[in-house]
Amino acid sequence: MAFQFNNSGQQSAFEDNSKIPTVKQFQPQFLQKAIANQVRLNYQTIAVTQAINERGKKIPLAQLPVLTKGTTLVLDLGQYYVGHFRLQFTTAGSYPDAPALVNLRYCETQAELTCSAAYQGWLPEGWIQEETVKITDFPATFTAKDRTACRYLKLTVIATSEKYGLRLKKCDFRAQTAADFKLPEEKADKDLQLMRIDQLAQITLQNCMQGVFEDGPKRDRRLWLGDFRIQSLCASDLQTDFAIIKHCLYLFAGTQTSAGNIAADIFAYPRLVPDDLFMLDYNLLFVDTLANYYRATADRATLNELYPVAEKTIMFVADRAPSGEIPAWLVQTAFLDWLPDGIKIDRQAALQGVYLYALKQLRSLASTLEVDTVNITALIKQQEDLIKSKYYDASKRLFVSGPDKQASWWSQIWLTRADALGKDVSKQVLDTAIRTLKLDVFMTPYAYGELCLSLCEHGLKENALKLIRDYWGKMLADGAETSWEVFNPQKPNYSPYGVNSQLVLSHCHGWGSWPTYLLRHFLRD
Structure with a gap:
């Protein structure tokens, strides 16, 4: 079919059309x-060296406070890229007595950082670049399995126990493209x-x-x-x-x-x-x-x-x-x-x-x-x-x-x-x-x-x-x-x-x- x-x-829809031939055999x-x-x-690794806290302040990763339940951070790549995030976590406080849950929303634009997740539309929700990660053993390195397209990563701690918190030790992004051209630089006379x-x-x-x-x-x-x-x-x-x-x-x-x-x-x-x-x-x-x-x-x-x-x-x-x-x-x-x-x-x-x-x-x-x-x-x-x-x-x-x-x-x-x-x-x-x-x-x-x-x-x-x-x-x-x-x-x-x-x-x-x-x-x- x-x-x-x-x-x-917004009223768009797919419709059957039996008059259109389909592929029976490849060439x-x-x-x-x-x-x-x-x-x-072509690959390059983009190091993220600072985060933006809930008050909009930029803080070097090494100076971030302990991340506890409800903490939100924004990681900014500085430019739009396609590829995979890698995050390294350690803990502070007592030995972790329960897994941590961390929500990751990969955002193409700043507007997506504050968008409601209550999407109502006809495109499948599976296209939303968001996942919740369960981390059981520490120290932990999380590498996103799915390729993402974004500039920003919004990280929200959903759960830890009361006895420990998370530290974001390192973050980088492995960007990829098949393009072999360099982007133009701005020139004052143009x-x-x-x-x-x-x-x-x-x-x-x-x-x-x-x-x-x-x-x-x-x-x-x-x-x-x-x-x-x-x-x-x-x-x-x-x-x-x-x-x-x-x-x-x-x-x-x-x-x-x-x-x-x-x-x-x-x-x-x-x-x-x-x-x-x-x-x-x-x-x-x-x-x-x-x-x-x-x-x-x-x-x-x-x-x-x-x-x-x-x-x-x-x-x-x-x-x-x-x-x-x-x-x-x-x-x-x-x-x-x-x-x-x-x-x-x-x-x-x-x-x-x-x-x-x-x-x-x-x-x-x-x-x-x-x-x-x-x-x-x-x-x-x-x-x-x-x-x-x-x-x-x-x-x-x-x-x-x-x-x-x-x-x-x-x-x-x-x-x-x-x-x-x-x-x-x-x-x-x-x-x-x-x-x-x-x-x-x-x-x-x-x-x-x-x-x-x-x-x-x-x-x-x-x-x-x-x-x-x-x-x-x-x-x-x-x-x-x-x-x-x-x-x-x-x-x-x-x-x-x-x-x-x-x-x-x-x-x-x-x-x-x-x-x-x-x-x-x-x-x-």
Whole structure:
């Protein structure tokens, strides 16, 4: 059984879809290549030398008082990292006559330190980074079994006996990443806000680069095709080694169904399992990810091997849309972005745009390989004719969708990225949209960054730069050190996951890496 995702904000739900083929058999020739390009993680040990007590005072570990029942400390790594904490405890007072219980909450942000644990939402509570540790024998060294993603550790002593207390003797953190780039340093002669936005994007990317490009190292810890497309684009400017991108491309290729569709995401460890979730737009954009990889590397051998995979993802849609119009049941499998609560977005025009964009990327790759493009060109013309006749309102200078002729941002973004009616019309549409459509509908950096990219591609760089400052700049002002999964400047506390869901939100999310690519390619001084 396959699933689609109805992303309707806090009313979101997984839905069965028997029309979507699932993986019956892996493609071993591609998985062998994936294994050959597995990456090694880089490790460093971060020593924690001081703690913050309940009054906010910083105290060296060696000077900490004895920790008794009810004592709370905060350990600060100084920066966001992914890895494992190690804590060494001794005791003071009488010989321990009972085990100690210590609660550990691993926090990505300062706000999580004081969040209530009374989470009410539809995401499983198992994503909350919190555990209670029982320590029986002393001296004791506790190493967190689960990998955590955090900057802070909130330590609360739940229980000792009245005869003894705990001493925190030593604390360190073994951080890990597959990234091989160094973070940029601040320079006095540069735009400080943009430099910090760039740092935020790079720290995000660095921590999401583990065995694969994870969407978020706290949650969901897996390889999502939508995030991977953005992350690989950004990493191509920063990495000297492209193995991790190649590894992920071959994982998707190796798990493609015989019908041609690709899973929305992959569980890469502890064993390889393609998710039974399908998202139409993610499937179509595999070709874009491959095209970006080829442009960065000129790796013709990989392109030659994976071109048929990309072609099959497109033909999966073409075979089900003989008239050119994608059937409604297939459109409804698309993600597009976290959509705002209470607003029904008609997705049809946006998905026609994604389809056309993917077709053009495929034709470009086919031309590179000197593969016949007659069929692809015919499909492109079919789309352009359909879009011109049905999805463009010349009087409004906007793309529209559905019976109510809705002009949503998602339609403008994807039909301009596809240049459905040519670059001049795309620029006019974007100029009109910036002046007339509200930006408060964007709930995440995912589509927001796509809009910034389209603006840059069509000569509206000043508009893009303003959007980057307004969005990621506001995120910084609100305390972000890494790019958050969900953020709306007008509704900073919004979450699609339910009430009091701060502890399950991902505050380091791969699709927020956009600025590091945009700043380098389009917006340098």
